[in-house]
Each structure stands twice: as C-alpha cells, then as structure tokens.
Amino acid sequence: MSEFYISAIPTDVNWQPTTDTADAAEAYVRRIFPDPDGTLQEVEVEFHDRIRVVHPGESLERITCPRCSGDIPLDWFQDLVEEAEEEFDSLDVTVPCCSALVPLDTLHYDWPCGFARFEIGIRDACRPEYEFTDEELAELAGILGHPVRQILAHF
Ligand SMILES: [Zn+2]
Structure with missing residues (x-):
C-alpha cells in the first residue's frame, strides 16, 4: 500500500x-x-x-552533482543516509563523481x-x-x- x-x-x-x-x-x-x-x-x-x-x-529518481553535473548513484545516497541513520551533524560529504566536498543539501535531487x-x-x-x-x-x-x-x- x-x-x-x-x-x-x-x-x-x-x-x-x-x-x-x-x-x-x-x-x-x-x-x-x-x-x-x-x-x-x-x-x-x-x-x-x-x-x-x-x-x-x-x-527520488535522480541525483546530480552541483560541481561537475555528473550523476550520483542513488545507492550511494541511500547507503550514506542509512549509515547515518538519517541524521547528520554536518552535511559536508565527498561526492563519488568528482570527489568534491559539498554539502548534501546542495546536490540536485529529482x-x-x-x-x-x-x-x-x-x-x-x-x-x-x-x-x-x-x-x-x-x-x-x-x-x-x-x-x-x-x-x-x-x-
Ligand atoms: Zn561531481
């Protein structure tokens, strides 16, 4: 349901x-x-x-990087969220596409x-x-x- x-x-x-x-x-x-x-x-x-x-x-079907515009795998994001138990002190993460350090809330989510x-x-x-x-x-x-x-x- x-x-x-x-x-x-x-x-x-x-x-x-x-x-x-x-x-x-x-x-x-x-x-x-x-x-x-x-x-x-x-x-x-x-x-x-x-x-x-x-x-x-x-x-949530697609995530792209604000730095390089590359696709960020949904699995990467789901694993990150699961590991953090949905809570963060800091949103800064190293993204897998271009290894930039960017805040999670600046990724483009669709x-x-x-x-x-x-x-x-x-x-x-x-x-x-x-x-x-x-x-x-x-x-x-x-x-x-x-x-x-x-x-x-x-x-
Ligand atoms: Zn990137």
Whole structure:
C-alpha cells in the first residue's frame, strides 16, 4: 500500500521555531488540512536534535552533482543516509563523481529531498489538493517567522 507524506520544512537546515510558534503553525496546518473524521490523516510536528533527511521516498529518481553535473548513484545516497541513520551533524560529504566536498543539501535531487531540524508533516492528507499552495507556504512562513518549503514523499 502506498502512502503519501507532505512535509513543510524551514529553508535553513538548522533553524527551529519556539514551541509556541510551532503550536501556532500546527494549528494553521490542521485548519487548512481538515480531517472530517479525525482519523484519516496524521499531522506530525517534529523537532530534531540533529539535521534529519526529509526523503521523498520512491519519487527520488535522480541525483546530480552541483560541481561537475555528473550523476550520483542513488545507492550511494541511500547507503550514506542509512549509515547515518538519517541524521547528520554536518552535511559536508565527498561526492563519488568528482570527489568534491559539498554539502548534501546542495546536490540536485529529482524529486526534491530536504534536510531539516524542524518539520510539520501530513500523512495521507484528506483534502484532494494535498500539496501546500504557494499562498499557504507564505502564510506558514509568516506564522513561523522563517521561509519554508515543501517536500512531497511517496512510499
Ligand atoms: Zn561531481
């Protein structure tokens, strides 16, 4: 069974809101993603001590290098993430294509992959347009006081 997950994350990988601000952001997300039954979807707010990979799941098909534009094998990335147990203190890695030292969040991911220490996620959103609109992301950024972007995942 496949599962859809949508995450809103700060654009700065290290940024975290206060708990009050996170509560306000969660209330907003629950308002724009209504769940009539209260049982069909899950809204999850998470603070991570270290930088967490926000993985797009099966939608990740290709990774390329920002330095040499070469392809980076998906297996290399999956192994790296698995070995790190999805958490990093530093995103700097030596890429296999050209041996450059580059931060993981600067690689080109198709679909987009995120890195964050704060996350608001919606699992199996009830509403049909399950992505955040640009206006909603702007509103959420206003509540948090920091720009956010969304990562769509399919498992
Ligand atoms: Zn390269």
